[in-house]
Amino acid sequence: VTIDLDAEQRAFRDACGKLAADLAGSWRLGRGPDEVAPPQPSAPDWSRMADIGWFGLRLREENGGAGADAVYTGLLVEELARHALPAPVLGTLIAAEQLQAHGAAPELLGSIAAGSVRVAPLLRPDLSWFAAGPDALAWDSADADFAVSVGDGAAHLLGEPVGGIDLTRSIRPPLPEPPGSPQEVGCRPISAADQDRLAAFALAMLTADLLGTMEAAHAAAVDYARTRTQFGVPIGSFEAIADLAADGLVLVEATRSAMWYATWSVDALAPPDALRAARMAKAFASRAAVEVCEGAVQIFGGIGFTWEFPAHVWLRRAHASRRVFGDEHRQESLLAAQTFEVR
Amino acid sequence: MDFTEPPEVTRFRAELRDWLAREASAAPGRASYEPDEGLARTQLWYRALAQAGYVGVSLPVEYGGRGLPDSYEAVINEELAAAQAPPPPPIGHIAHAIADFASDELKRRTLPGLLGCTASWCQGFSEPGAGSDLASLTTSAVHQGDAFVVNGQKIWTSGAMWARWCLLLVRTETDQPKHRGLSMLVVDMASPGIDRREITLATGNREFAEVFFDGVQVPRANLVGQRGQGWQIAMHMLTYERGPADMGWVGRLGHVLGTAVDTVRSAGSQADEQLRRRLASSMVDVQVLQWHVTRSLANRNPAAPGSGGSLDKLLATRVEQRLHHVLADLADAAFVLEDRPFADYVWSRAQSVYGGTQQIQRRIVAQRLLGLPRG
Numbered sequence: 160v161t162i163d164l165d166a167e168q169r170a171f172r173d174a175c176g177k178l179a180a181d182l183a184g185s186w187r188l189g190r191g192p193d194e195v196a197p198p199q200p201s202a203p204d205w206s207r208m209a210d211i212g213w214f215g216l217r218l219r220e221e222n223g224g225a226g227a228d229a230v231y232t233g234l235l236v237e238e239l240a241r242h243a244l245p246a247p248v249l250g251t252l253i254a255a256e257q258l259q260a261h262g263a264a265p266e267l268l269g270s271i272a273a274g275s276v277r278v279a280p281l282l283r284p285d286l287s288w289f290a291a292g293p294d295a296l297a298w299d300s301a302d303a304d305f306a307v308s309v310g311d312g313a314a315h316l317l318g319e320p321v322g323g324i325d326l327t328r329s330i331r332p333p334l335p336e337p338p339g340s341p342q343e344v345g346c347r348p349i350s351a352a353d354q355d356r357l358a359a360f361a362l363a364m365l366t367a368d369l370l371g372t373m374e375a376a377h378a379a380a381v382d383y384a385r386t387r388t389q390f391g392v393p394i395g396s397f398e399a400i401a402d403l404a405a406d407g408l409v410l411v412e413a414t415r416s417a418m419w420y421a422t423w424s425v426d427a428l429a430p431p432d433a434l435r436a437a438r439m440a441k442a443f444a445s446r447a448a449v450e451v452c453e454g455a456v457q458i459f460g461g462i463g464f465t466w467e468f469p470a471h472v473w474l475r476r477a478h479a480s481r482r483v484f485g486d487e488h489r490q491e492s493l494l495a496a497q498t499f500e501v502r
Numbered sequence: 503m504d505f506t507e508p509p510e511v512t513r514f515r516a517e518l519r520d521w522l523a524r525e526a527s528a529a530p531g532r533a534s535y536e537p538d539e540g541l542a543r544t545q546l547w548y549r550a551l552a553q554a555g556y557v558g559v560s561l562p563v564e565y566g567g568r569g570l571p572d573s574y575e576a577v578i579n580e581e582l583a584a585a586q587a588p589p590p591p592p593i594g595h596i597a598h599a600i601a602d603f604a605s606d607e608l609k610r611r612t613l614p615g616l617l618g619c620t621a622s623w624c625q626g627f628s629e630p631g632a633g634s635d636l637a638s639l640t641t642s643a644v645h646q647g648d649a650f651v652v653n654g655q656k657i658w659t660s661g662a663m664w665a666r667w668c669l670l671l672v673r674t675e676t677d678q679p680k681h682r683g684l685s686m687l688v689v690d691m692a693s694p695g696i697d698r699r700e701i702t703l704a705t706g707n708r709e710f711a712e713v714f715f716d717g718v719q720v721p722r723a724n725l726v727g728q729r730g731q732g733w734q735i736a737m738h739m740l741t742y743e744r745g746p747a748d749m750g751w752v753g754r755l756g757h758v759l760g761t762a763v764d765t766v767r768s769a770g771s772q773a774d775e776q777l778r779r780r781l782a783s784s785m786v787d788v789q790v791l792q793w794h795v796t797r798s799l800a801n802r803n804p805a806a807p808g809s810g811g812s813l814d815k816l817l818a819t820r821v822e823q824r825l826h827h828v829l830a831d832l833a834d835a836a837f838v839l840e841d842r843p844f845a846d847y848v849w850s851r852a853q854s855v856y857g858g859t860q861q862i863q864r865r866i867v868a869q870r871l872l873g874l875p876r877g
Contacts, residue, residue, distance in 0.1 A: 160573070162800040164503055230503055381872050396875040398861070401868035408867055409816045416794035423505050439786045487786075488779065495775075495782035499766055 162419070164234070171231060175238040178211060183242040188326070191466050197320075198245030198327045199301040205246070205274055214251050215272025218259055223269030229360055233367040233422030240371025240480075243472050245327040247279060249368060250299025253361050254278040254306065257289065260357045261309045261346040279303040280361075281315070281333070287485045289361075293333075296321065298483060301329040305342070312346035325479035326472055355430035361484050362437035363421040368480045369441075369448040370411070370418045376473040377407045380455035387460075394458075403454045410447040417443050435494070442490035445481040452477040505796065514570075515577050521554050522585040532757075533588035541664065548591045548619035557590055558597050558617035560804075565601060565613035572799040576752065580792065583756025590753065595743040596623050596669055599686065603727035603735050612667065612688060624665035626656040626689070626713060627736065634862050636671075637680045637733060641715060643672040643687060650674070650687060650725070652695075652718040658856075662698050662711035665691050669739075670720075675730050684732030688724040695719075705845035743857040744811035745798070751818045752788075752795050755825065758846075759788050762829055773832060780828045787821040812858070812866040819853045819860055826850035 164172065182204055187196045200208070208214065217232050218224025232252055239248055255271050257280060270276035279300030281290045286298060290308060297306035297317050305314040315333035323330050349357070381404050384395030394400050421440035424433040452474040456463040463470040481487070507515070528550060530543045551557055559574045561567025568574075578590055593616060600613055615621035632639035641654025652672060662668065668689040675683035691698075695718040701710035727735055762781060766773045773781070798814055826847045833843035854860035868874040 160504070160508055160571075160800055162503060162505060162797045168503060381874065384874060392877075393875050395868070395872075396877040398865070398877060401872075401874050401877075402861075402864045404872055404874060405816070405864035405867035408872060409813055409820070412813060413790050413794050413817050416797045417790045419503055419797065420505055420793040423503060427504075427506065436789075439789050442783070442786045443790045487783070491779045491782040491786060492775075494785060495778040498763060498782060498785065499773075499778050 168230065168234060172234040172238060174211075175213075175235045176241065178207065179238050179242040179244045182207070182246065183244045186245045188467065188469065188472065195326055196245070197301065198247070198329055200246040205277075205302075208246065208248060209272070209274025212272075213248055214255065214274055215268075217252065218255055218268050218272050222259060222265045223272040224255075229363055229422045229425035230419070232360075233363060233418060236364050236367040237371040237374075237418070240368045240476065241375045243327050243372070243375065243469065243476060245301075247277070247299040247301045247303065247328065249364060250279040250297075250303070250328070251277065253299075253364060254280040254303075256360050257309060257357060258307060258344070258346070260349055260353050261312075262349075263307075264345050267344055277303045279306045279317070279331075281306040281308050282483070286330075286483050287489055295333060297331045297333065299328040300331045303331070306331075306333060307344050307346065309346045312343045314342040314344050323479070324475045326475060328476075328479065352430040355434040356425065358484075359421070359425045359430065359433035359437040362434070362441040362490075363418070363425050365480050365484050366414070366418045366421050366437065366440040366444045369444040369477060370414045372473050372476045372480065373407075373414065373444075373448040373451040374411055376452045376455035376470065376477075377404070377411055379469075380404065380407070380458040384458055400458055403458055407451045407454050410451050414440075414444045414447050435497070438490045438494060441484065442487040442494070445487040445490070448477040449474075449481060505793075511574065511577060514574060515581060518556060518578065518581045519585075521556075522581060522587065525550060525554070526585045526587050529585075529587035533754075544588065545619065545622070547588065551590065552617060552619040557619055558593070560594075561597050561601050561613070561617060565609050566617035567597075567601075567613075572802055572804065573796065576792075576795055576799050579751075579753035580756065583753045583760060586757060586760060588754070589751070589757065591619055593617075593619075593623065594745070595739040596625060598742045599669060599726060599735050599739045600688075602738060603686070603731070604688075605723070607723065608688065608726065615666070621666040622661060622664060623667045623669060624659050624662045624691075624713075625739075626659055626662075626668045626670040628658045629655060630657050634859055636736070637684065639671060639673060639684070641670070641672050642676075643674050643685065643720065645674065645722070645729075648722050650720045650722065652687070652689070652715040652720055655712065655714050657712040658701070659711050659713050660709055660856075662691070662713050663700055663708070667691060668713070669726070671732050671736055674732075678730060681733045682730050684736070685729050686726040686732045686735045687720050688726060689718065689720050690724075693718050693720070703848075705848050706841065707845070738807070740858055741807040741809070741811040744815035744863070745795075745802075745807070751822070752792055755788050755791065755818070755822055758829070759784060759825065762832060766832070772834065777828070777832055781832065784821070784825040784828050787824060791817055791821045809866050809870040812863040813871065815857065816860065816863050816867065819863075822853050823850050 189195045212225055215224035216227045219226050236249055271278055279297040281295045282298045283290050284294050303317055305316055307314050317331040318334045320329040320331050384400050385393055387394050417440035421437045424436040456470045459470050462468045529547050533544050556578055559568040559570045560572045563569045582589055597616055629639045643650035643652045668691055670687045670689045673683050674685040695716045697714040698711045700708050702708050703710055798810055830837050830847050837843045
C-alpha cells in the first residue's frame, strides 16, 4: 500500500495548476505598491473558475456541488497558492463549507457554486478564528457580495479593503447595517462534532495554502541557484546556498506529509481526531513556510527584496496564512491546554 | 492517497499491543549500551522481542524475518514507544547489507543470530583518517589463499567491546579509484589479531571503541557480495541507517516525548505555560515526523531505497535536537545538578554526526534530490 496521489488526484491537481497558472499570468505586480493590481479577477475569469467547478468542489450534490473530499480541495488550494493566484477562491471554499455546515439554503449554496453569488468567511479582528461577535473582518473577500455571521444568519455587506501585507487577498470590514437589514440567510447552530469538522477543514486548507506558497518560493530559489553564477560558478555549488536549499526541501516534504494526513483526516477520522491532526499540521506549516520563504529571499540575494520580483509576494502570503485561523503559537497553546490541563 | 491502516496491520498492531501488555514490564527503562547489567538487561529484552517475532520483520522469512512490508517496522516503533519500552534494536541497516548482498551460505550462517538478537554486531566503517570522507579509508585486506588478511584500525565503533561479529569495510583493490577499491567482510571478533580499546563517550557511556586489526585472517567465504562492491553496499546500508524507523528513531523520540508529557502532567510539575507550549511544539514535530515516516516507508522501493533517507534523517535530527532543548529547560536546575539530563542532551547532538553528518546529508539532498551542481 503506497501513500501517494492516485492517477485521478494527480490529473485533478495538474488541471488545477494549469488553470491557476493561466489566470495568475494576467495579474500585474507593477513596479511598486501603487501599481499592484487588486486581487479581483475579471468576470470572465471568475466564470472560468466556476465552470471548472472550483467553488462547489466540496459542496454536496444537493447543494449544487461535486461532493469532493478534502484531499481534493487541499490539492486545489495548494495549486492556487503555488501560483499565488490573486482570486478569492480559498475564502469562497471556506465560507461555502461553513454555510453548508450551518444548513444554509441549497439555493444560496448552488449560487455560490455557480459563481453568481460571492461570499467570504467572517473572522475575528486578529484573524485567529471565525468571528463570533459583531467585531469582524471578511477575509479573502475581494468582490464578495456579503459575509455571513453564522451565529445569527445575518448577511453583512462589505466595505472597502482595509489593506494589509497580503497582495493577493483582500480583507474587508462589514458595513454598518442600514435600518431594516441585514438579510437573513437561514443558519442553524451546529453540533460540537460538526464544529470540529469545520475547524479541521479550515486548518487543513490553510496548511495546503502554506505548502503551495513555500513550494513556489523554494522551487524558484533552487532554479535560481542552478543558473545564477558568481565567482565563475553557479551559486548552488556553494555549500552555504545548497544547505539552505536542502533544509528547505526537508521542510517542504515534511509539510506535504502533514498536509496529506490533515486533509485525508477531515473526512476519514472522528472530528476531534481530525481537528487535532489539522491543528498540528497548521502549526508545523506556519513555522516551516516562513522559514522556507525567508531562505528563498536569502538565496535570491538583492533581487529577492525588490518589489518587481515575487519573493516578497510569497513571504507576504506565508505570514498572512500563518496568522489566519491561528499561528503556530496559538495552535500549540491549544494543544498544550488539551494535553496538560487537569480534567 | 489513504492513511487508513489495512486490517492486517491493525491485527498485527493489536497482537503486539497484547504482547507488550504482558511483557513490557521486563523492558529496561531505557536501552543501555554500558558493558554492565544494563546491557545484559537490554540484550535480554531484545531477545524476547526477537523470539516473539518483532525484530527484522521486513526481512525474508527464510533468514528469520517475517517478509512483511517496511511499514510494519514503523508500527513496531510506535507501539514500543506507546508502551514506554525502548525502541527495537538498531540492526536494520546491517541486516539489509547481509540480506541484500551476501551469499546464501553467509546469510544462513549470520542472519538468524543477528535477527534473533543472540549475537551482537558492530559496524567497522570510520577510521582516524576517514570520517565524512569514508571512501579514503586505508584498513587493508589482502587475499591470500582461502582468506583475507586484514591490517588497520577502525574508530567510533559502537558496541565493538561486546560484539561477536563486525561488518567491516576494507580496501582490497589497491589499483582501483578509491570508491571502487573497497569490499565488505564479516569478521569474527574473536579472531586472533584483534585488539579493542574502549572509548568513553562525552555522556559518560562506554559504548564506543577503537579496534585494531593486526594480520587478522578472515575466511574468503565471509566476503559480502563481490570484491570492489564495498562502497555500493555501504551506501545501501546508510540509506537504511538514515531511515528513521529502521534505526528506531521514531520509537525513541516517541518514548522520550511520552516520558516528558507524563512528567508535566503529573501533579507538582513546575512547567509554566511557556514550557508547556514548547513541549506541545515538540509534540507537533514528532507527530509530523511520524506521518512523514509512514509516507516514506509506504512508498519506499525495497530494491532501491534511494536518497530519501537523507532527507528523513535531516528531519529526524531537527526534531530530536529541538526536543532536547525543551527537555533541558524542563529539567530545570537538574540539567546542571544531575548527570542524566545532560547526558541525554549530549547524545542528541550526536544525531547530526553518526550515520553521515548533517552536512553530508544536506550535500546528498542538494545534489541528488534538488540537482544542484557539485562544488
